[in-house]
Amino acid sequence: MFSMNISRDFTDCSEFGNRSCSDNSRSPGVRGVLYFSIAAAFLLTISGNMAIIFSILYFKQLHSPTNFLILSMAVTDFLLGFAIMPYSMVRSVENCWYFGMMFCKIHYSFDLMLCLVSIxxxxxxxxxxxxxxxxxxxxxxxxxxxxxxxxxxxxxxxxAAFAFGVVFSEAHASGIEGYESLVKCSSLCPIMFNKVWGTVLFTVGLFAPACIMLGIYIKIFVVSQKHIRVLSQTHKHSKSDMKNELSKSKDKKAAKTLSVVMLAFLVCWFPCFFAILLDPFLDFSIPSTLFDALNWFGYLNSTCNPLIYGFFYPWFRKAFKYIVTGKIFNPQLRTTKLSSED
Structure with a gap:
């Protein structure tokens, strides 16, 4: 997602130099470093999420309801790295959008959609x-x-319906003075949200889901603590009881891991959502460079997720090792037991 500061007093295209971009103040060396750093980030995003996708699809042990949700979310992160980050990289480094206003809308719609799909x-x-x-x-x-x-x-x-509907109808820009001239004249892909849609996006896209998730994980924590107290008061357990408790322990570990994923998402994306909420109330005075930086901070969430899975899940580390060493070409490996902890 991306927004920018606009001036409210222009009525023609003279300040835009016939749809040309402003001069890039960055030196070739700085641009080269930025291109290298950002390219490394989206290549890591693509490869890490591809490893998750392939692992869950390939190994039968990982075919569970929770893992299929993780698979779908990894597809979201992969698409963000593959289809969104490269174009955003060029825009950020060059301070220019070279790909036309129609593709700007398509790009921004997919950007917004994938962010909401994740949450x-x-x-x-x-x-x-x-x-x-x-x-x-x-x-x-x-x-x-x-x-x-x-x-x-x-x-x-x-x-998808929300993102494409809002962006292509331009409802998000209704009432923003100078927006139409900016779109017609500049090459900056200036997508912004007015007060109403900025508030809707923040509330429905981040605040409400965050409150729901926080409430659920607090409930899970309370129930888990109750189970621990019950176990501590019981001296003898049958094999069946021990098996059930082991299963619950795995579920708790999965919940803990996924709560870390949730926290990472909120830490990465909250600043960008909050800036979108505040910007129209501040007369669009937040600098575009700050918006751009916050946007990339949000993108990095898609890079972090595979690292979180790798840190918490033994099965992912083992599956990744099989992929890197080429052992997955052995058909019998599909049924192998990756780990005693799922």
Missing amino acids: FHLCSIAVDRFYAICHPLHYASTMTMAAIKQITAVCWSVP
């Missing part, structure tokens, strides 16, 4: 963990593969 997935994963830990007897009958497919469809379709 929808995080909400869905939180609900999945809630049923697994707080209502384990109903989990298998509630979170079926059919239910996961329906949830995934909602996670993709609702953000």
Whole structure:
């Protein structure tokens, strides 16, 4: 996502030099360093999320409802790295949009959509963990593969309808003085949100889902602590009890890992969403360079997710090792047990 400061007193295209970009004040050396750094970030994003996608699809042990939600979210992060970051990189380094205003809208729509898809997935994963830990007897009958497919469809379709509808209708820019002239005259891809849609985006796209997820994970923590107290008061356990508790322990670990993923998302994206919320109330005075920096800070969330999985999940580290060493070409490896902890 991207916004920029605009002047409110222009009525023609003279200041834009016939749709030309302003001179880039960065030296070739600085631009080279920026290109190298950003390219490294989106290549890491693409490769890391491809490893998650391939691991979950390839190894049968990983075919679970939670992991399929993680798979869908990894696809989101992969697409952000593959289809969004390269164009945003050129815009950020060159201070110019070379790809036309129609593609600007398409690019921004996908950018906004993928961000919302991620947070929808995080909400869905939180609900999945809630049923697994707080209502384990109903989990298998509630979170079926059919239910996961329906949830995934909602996670993709609702953000897509919102993002493309708002951007292509230009409802997000309704009432912004000078926006139409800026679009016609400049080569800066100036997408902005007015007060109404900026508030809607912040509330529906970040604040409300964050509150829902926070409430769910607090409930999971309370239930987990209750289970620990019950266990501490019981001296003897049957094998069946021990097996059930081991399963609950794995669910708690998964919930803890995914809560870290949620926290990383909020830390990365909250500054950008908050700036979008404030900007129209500050008469669009927030510098475009600051918006750009906050936007890239949000993008880095897609880079961080595979690193989080690699740190917390032994199965991902082992699967990644198989991929790198080429052992996955052995068909019998599909059924191998990656780890005792899922």
